[in-house]
Amino acid sequence: MIAEDSDPNGEKPEPRRKTINSPYIHRLQRRHFLLFDILPILGTAGAFAFLRVHPFGLTEFLLLFSMWLATGLGVTVGYHRLFTHRTFTAAPWVAAVLAVLGSMAGQGGVVSWVALHRRHHEYSDREGDPHSPNLSGGGLRGTLRGLAHSHFLWMRRHEYPNVVHYAPDLIKDRGLVRVARLYYYWVALGLLLPAVVGGVVSLGWTGAVSGLLWGGLVRIFVLEHIVWAINSFLHMFGTRRYVSRENSHNGGVFALVTLGESWHNNHHAFPESPSFGLDWYRLDPGFWVIKMLESCGLAWDLKVPSAKRMAAKRLSGNAEPVGNAA
Known part of the structure; x- marks a missing residue:
């Protein structure tokens, strides 16, 4: 249902716009695309070139891994499971830390990210989905165009979801809005920290540059x-365990590297669940972190679906994709 604004004159109110298109917003999108999508590609190439000056060692590996893990958990636990789907409740300071770590990933401010993802779920694999791979025609050409669009190119210019419509709960949270307004500073901090650590460990400028490259730009590129790939490949390929109205698939082999996000069909079938794996033997590091927070009294109200509800939506056998069914 489209929300409507009240009119004191008693006239029929205008429907609230779900998306906003403006030259100013499209300029911001192009700038963000260049800074945080193109620059990490160049930075990754630069990191390999810089190996002639400073070799890849234990410090670089630890910086790459730790920054990837911290910011990746900020995205999956914070941006996705907590702020977008409200699958659990967290202590305010935990929510703030998750928002900062997610911001360091360079994938957009928390309010914008949430609005985009909520729109994706509303229109998944139908017209209006900002990054579906299934709307570019059939055949090999359509498949390749769809994958390129959903994986990367859609971010250059797209309809911006109205945050008043899609994220009213977030814009009422003053603390979260303050974090969102400092988005570019958090990204800069995520680049500065590994540079400082690399410089201190090596006691030289080459270590600082190497830390910036591997713990900063390469880490952003990898994450x-x-x-x-969740948006693109897992809306075309993989397995389907549960009934859902779009083409979401699971890619269990990638569960660890995606921190549980690759249980994508499970997630679309039960978006309110903090567990994407749903079963204990399906690896889901994001859910492990949430359970750890719960055990410490820092997270509560976990909305895991019942066994009966999961059984009711379970597909039998090796089901085929359901297409773009509404």
Whole structure:
């Protein structure tokens, strides 16, 4: 249902716009695309070139891994499971830390990210979905165009979801809005930290540059493409365990590297669940972190679906994709 604004004159109110198109917003999108989508590609190439000056060692590996893990958990636990789907409730300071870590990933401010993802769920694999791979025609050409669009190119210019419509709960949270307004500073901090650590450990400028490259730009590049592959490949390929109205699939082999996000069909079938794996033997590091927070009294109200509800939506056998059914 489209929300409507009240009119004191008693006239029929205008429907609230779900999306906003303006030259100013499209300029911001192009700038963000260049800074945080194109620059990490160049930074990754630069990191390999810089190996001639400073070799890849234990410090670089630890910086790459720790920054990837921290910011990846910020995206999956914070941006996705907490703020977008409200699958659990967290202590305010935990929510703030998750929002900061998610911001460091360079995938957009928390309010914008949430609005985009909620729109994706509303229109998934139908007209209006900002990054479906299934709306570019049939055949090999349509498949390749769809994958390129959903994986990467859609971010250059797209309809911006109206945050008043899609994220009214977030814009009422003053603390979260303050974090969102400092988005570019958090991204810069995520680049500065590994540079400082690399410089201190090596006691030289080459270590600082190497830390910036591997713990900063390469880390953003790796995490981005992991997240984007969920949007693109897992809406075309993989297995389907549950009934859902779109083409979401599971890619269990990638469960660890995606921190549980690759149980994508499970997630679309039960978007309110903090567990994407749903079963204990399906690896889901994001859910492990939420359970750890719960055990410490820092998270509560976990909305895991019942066994009966899961059984009611379970597909039998190796089901085929359901297409773009509404």
